[in-house]
Amino acid sequence: MDATTHLGMLSIVPATLAIILAFITRNTVFSLAVACFVGVMAMGEGLMGFPTLLKETLGTTSFSWILLLELFIGTVIAFFQRTGAIQNFSAWVERRALTRIKVQLIGWVMGMFVFFSDYFSPLFVGSTMRGLTDRYRVSREKLAYIADSTSAPVSVLVPITGWAVFIAGLLIGMGPIENAEQAMSVFLHAIPFNIYAWLSVAMVGLVIVGIVPLFGPMKKAEKRAQEENKVLRDGAEPLLGEELTDIEPYPAARTSLLLNFFMPVLVVIGVAIGTFATTGSAKTMEAFLAAAVFLGIVMRLQGIPFNDIMKTATSGMKGVMPAIIILALAYSLNQLSKNMGTADYIVELTQGWLTPALLPAMTFLIAAVIAFSTGTSWGTFAIMMPLSVPVAFNFTGDAITPLIYATVAAVAGGGVFGDHCSPLSDTSVLASTGAASDHIDHIKTQIPFALAVAVIALVAYLAVGFWWIEVA
Incomplete structure (x- = not known):
């Protein structure tokens, strides 16, 4: 299908169906699978269209990257637990x-500190803080919200990330x-114009201290x-094996x-930031591979048997499989939406509304x-x-003005909103995984x-x- 075409109303059916079913059934895997199947049937690809979609989507470099990243993160978290590192960190923090x-504020600050990766941040904050927040009777939904709202919204505000x-x-x-x-x-x-991202991060702190009262689910x-x-x-079904x-x-x-x-955390940060500084791209997956290898060597030197280390690594990889399955189907649905021209259809519906005053909004x-x-x-x-x-440059006569900045920021903030709270989003899945929260419960409590914001x-x-209209 040509990139400029779409299937009209039919193009939004799979994504809409996935979201509705996810809230009704509380089963994200089932909802995504049904949406993908309905989509390929709507495109006339027949019964074999579904497995073909999976093969074409999952046999890509981008999905291989997220698959390996998840496996290495799972390994590092498993090593953390097998060595008692998370328990020791919790005890160290609790003595304060x-x-x-x-x-909760510690989790909020930790999420902002790990700014370089929206994938690492929610998993790190959730898995590290879960023991403490459980002890202080903080719901897993609240922990997932803290982890999710300090990942992508922070990454898009920092000029030394892959997002920038x-x-x-x-x-x-x-x-x-x-x-x-x-x-x-x-x-x-x-x-400064990325209002949604700034407010999302600030909202977490305001909710934690009680300035913004809790409401809804x-x-x-x-x-x-x-x-x-x-x-x-x-x-509830926690999204963690x-x-x-x-x-x-x-x-x-x-x-x-x-x-x-x-030290493993410093290895991840050092490799990610170091590769960004030298190559212009943060090698996050490679950073976690390095951390896993470092931890494995340290564990062996500390007297933990090699077979136990390998068994722990395998358990870590198995533990993140629920998230990987959801991500695989979400990637497939995203590719299906591209094939059906979902985004083109949404844009076409709204093109006639754009004026200089309304453009950013x-x-x-x-x-x-x-x-x-x-997602x-x-x-x-x-x-x-x-x-x-x-379009913004057309309104400004190719001059770089605040309207340009606001439009760029509006794209960034709007993208983060959807990625931030869609049940199909990878970072939302990772936040549920790190917090060991029921995924749909996380989405339902975060969306309000x-x-x-x-x-x-x-x-x-x-x-x-x-x-801008007044001053232009």
């Missing part, structure tokens, strides 16, 4: 006279932007955790908090709808930047807060658009 609020490089790369050749340096300058100037989840000591609702959650520390192993916890809204429907922020960037930014951002972009 913590309260329930302070524990990707967005800047898309801007080259638009209007007067001729090279990477000019493109990065536009990205930097757009950061999150309030119910927190009441259950505090009054009934149930961090998960009855019947028992192979990973049930790992006990190796008996009599003389482990070190420095060597078994802080409508750009944010369209990007949010596309990202929520497809991908980067895919949304790739679609919306070439569509909205040239994400929507509240999105509404504020939409109003702010309307104000920016009309302000």
Whole structure:
């Protein structure tokens, strides 16, 4: 199918069906599988269309990358648990006279600290803080919200991440932007206008300290955790295999908090930032491979048998399989949406509404709808930047003005909104995995807060658009 065509209303059926079924059945795997099957049948590809879609989507470099990344992360987390590193970290933190609020604030700060990877951040925060938050009766849904809202929203605000490089790369050749340096300058100037991302991160802190009161399903989840000591609702299905959650520390192993916890984290950060500085791309998967190898060597030197180390690594890989299965089907649905022209159809419906005053707000809204429907922020960037930014330059006469910055930021923020709270999103899946939360429970409790922030951002972009009309 040509990139400019679509199947009309039919093109939004698979993604819509997946989202509706996910909330009704609470089973994401079933919902995604049914949506993919219905989609390939709607395209007339027959019964063999579904396995063909899986082969074409999963046999790619991009999916191989996320698969390996997940396996290595699972291995590192398993090593953390087998050496007692997470328990030791929890004990070390708890000696600092913590309260329930302070524990949550530590998770919030940790999420912002691990800014370089939206994949590592939710898994690291969730798996590291889970023991502490359980002890202080913080619901798993709340922990997943903290981990999710400090991953992609933070990564898109920092100019030394893969997000910044990707967005800047898309801007080259638009209007007067001729090279990477000019493109990065536009990205930097757009950061203050990324209202959704800023507010998402701030909202977490405000909710934790109680300035913004809990409401909706999150309030119910927190009441259950505090009054009934149930961090998960009855019947919940945590998105983390028992192979990973049930790992006990190796008996009599003389482990070190420095060597078994802080050093592997520094290895991940060092490799990721080092490769970004030298190659322009953070090698996150390679960073976790290095951390897993480092931890394996340290564990052997500490007296843990080689066979036990390998068994632990295998358990870690098995433990992340629920997340990998969901990601595989989500990738397949995303590819199906591309084949059916879902994004093109959504954009076509709204093209006639764009005026200079409405451009930032409508750009944010369209990007949010596309990202929520497809579960991908980067895919949304790739679609919306070439569509909205040239329109903005047309309105400004190829001058780089606040309207340009606001439009770029609106694409970034809208993409993050969808990626942030869609049940099809990889980072939302990883947040549920790290927190060992029921995935749909995480989505249901997070969406009201994400929507509240999105509404504020939409109003702010309307104000920016009309302000630009006044001063232009």
